[in-house]
Amino acid sequence: MPESSQAQTAPHRERTSPQRSESLWGNPTYRQWFTADTASTIGAAMRGFAISLIAFSLTQSVVLAGWLATFSQIATHVSDVFGGTVVDRHNRKGLIIANAVFGTLLWGTVFVLIALHAIAFPIFAIVTVAASAVNGLLANATNAMLRTIIPTREYPKAQSLNQGRDSVVSIAGSPLGGVLYAVAPWLPFAVASLMYAISGVSAAQLRVDEHVRDMVTTDRKSKRPDTASQADCTSDAAVAPDADATAESAHTSFFEDFIEGWRWTLRRHTLLAICVIAALVNFGLNGVFAAVNLQLVSTHVDSVRLGFVNTVMGVGMLIGAVIAARVCERVHMGTGLVVLSVTSLLTLLPMLFSNDYLVILASSLIVGLPIPTINSLLMGFVFAKVPSEMQGRVESASGMLSMIPTLFCSALAGSLLPRIGFGATIGLFLAVLAVNVVIALLMPSIRSLPAADHWDDASL
Template sequence: MPSCRALARNHDFTALWIGQTVSEIGSRMTMFVFPLITFAMTGSAVLAAASEALYLLGVAGTLLPAGVLADRYDRRRIMLVASGSGVLLYGSLAVAGVLGELTVPHLFAVALLTGVGAGLFAPAEISAVRTVVPAEDLPTALSQNQARLHVASLISAPLGGVLYAVTRWLPFAVDAVTFAVSFVQLGRIRTDLSPETYDGPRPRPLQDLKDGVRFVVSRPFFRVLTIWSGLSNLAVNALFFVAILRLIEGGFGSFQIGLVEAAAGSAGIVGAVLAPWLIERLATGWLTVAIAWCFLPLVVPMAFWNQPWVVAAAIGLGMLLNPAGNAGIGSYRIAVTPPELLGRVQSTSQFVSWSMMPLAPVLAGVLLSTVGGQTAILVLGGFSALVACIPTFSRSVRAVPRPALWERHKAPGAVAVAA
């Protein structure tokens, strides 16, 4: 029978997961609605895009210092501050909407500050997961987190559209409630989420930040994985943007185009269910290599048949293995990172990935306008192939075994997570 301590940890992860699933749906819904409201108020596509860009800027700009905070202070309090600020910020938009005082500067300020909150939350959350989840259960826990993202992707846009159709401010009121749910669920966590105790005088924050970056840069596995994940995000997201923009140019309706995102979300959920089974049976390194190449065969049909069902099928098939790859290699990275460095290592890797993401629509737009949709997809396919070579030719990635053998790969200073 599971021990009381194990039951408490299961309770804590469940509380964290439920709160973040609800909050993730709300946040993605709001990001869908932000450009709609901004365009309705201004008629400017540039300003509409700026609202989402400000959110991404807030996330990327906060991640590195947030990693330092996660390794210095109680992660539960950090997450409570981030969730509480979401309640206040989105609540302020709802109140302004009710009073008829909603303005674009207010929207932009909330977009930026909620991005800051998301960046603050992320390293603290992953450090908390490491604390409350036994090492052998990390792949399953991160697979559940992958499922959370795809459920949010599937639900958020339709929900946002329905609420927006009722009244403009309603999505913000609902999102404030989702952050309140997250706040309450975080309050139910019983495990002490304080960072590891530090022997001797504590280094300055800047030195802490340098230590995290130095750890990533000095180890081939972390260095390769960080470079690959950033470039892979750029390539795959640009490919997705080109496919969607090409469908829009082809005159297809919003319902048909929505089929693509629904297919991606549905496939991601199925992939997240299969992920623990795949991770347990396949060497994590070779599973990662397979993920790197999985989108390549799908480029050809997308290039030659500009149809929603073709794009939906291709993106959906490409997403099936994605949760297993993300959860597998992510779990390994957490398992072999010294606990006292986890927040900084995670934030460094996420910073690179998030910094690349705003470039994806820019790259997609430039290619689409200069060489046309078909050539743009083939060019991005070639770029994706080059990016896939990074983990394929890396011995440090290929050598990662199945989870049962991860213990021998722990970095100096890492300790086993108690069951």
């Protein structure tokens, strides 16, 4: 945010300012936040790995397994559309705890039913979709709260730490999930339930005094429509209302806040261009790996080897996270996006000609290398340019725009594999990545995105 916006203080803003310690780890609130976020990430990795295996074991159908994954993603992203507004209107700490409680109960129920041999596919599908919907509604609270914990200048570093953490979880989580599943199919869900419980306990210890609902209540009657419209179009960060305006503030409705978030997002042309690139990359990458996962499941590859694919990709992302921590402040975002687009296509191209396990592992390793740097830059840029009171809504709106095509990757891969085979299915998703390369090269708004030290001069 611009310094003029950060410098203003008002009763409606969070009372706890981001702590400016020399090290992120010197900030005790950040450590508690990181613990809560890490535990929920591990929980998601454990249950995510086992869902396809359980679905296939119950139905013996890659089509049904693929459609279950698709319905889960649809539930996540449909609820996420409204989740950003929920996050901006309510206490984020409480939402993090609520998400952890639901995760503990729902996946604990699955664990018990599988252990008692009382699980049926319809019940498993209902719980999976319900858990995905709750997660989509509440999960944004974690990232939205980070704005109140650390200063903007430390966010790229924090994001590179998150990328490294996620890579470690991928490295250890998938083979661990495979081993647990081999021991007993209910074990991954038991561990997931435990991790969500730990996340809730850690979140309960956070000491951040939030007044999030007041942050999105302004006196709309005191604003002329033309003035509000002009402010939306010319400023990348909302200026906090002064104390007098706050004193006269009137609570706005959920619908008004929801529309405001989408209007703010859709008027940012650079953000929309980023969403287009992200949507195509997400569709291509997720489609390829959905096809890989279902192909290995259908050919009865053991769960340990299946999990090792995610492990190898996690190794690539961990190496990439180490690189990101060193270069993310100097890399031009435009150059990075073009590199990511080209690399994603070239590194997955060998799968078009071979479904050999070693070829899949090699492509999985290399494709993960540039992802942490790009994620750190893009998320840091958006984090810096979006006002605190809009974080949840803009994240959910841009996330929805970036993920709409991806919702159908698993269903599409599961439906195509039995009909046209592995190579042709991979070819379809690679064609999307090829289109993305052309778009990234031809869009000036993408190529001109600057490095972090020039973000103040860039428009979102």
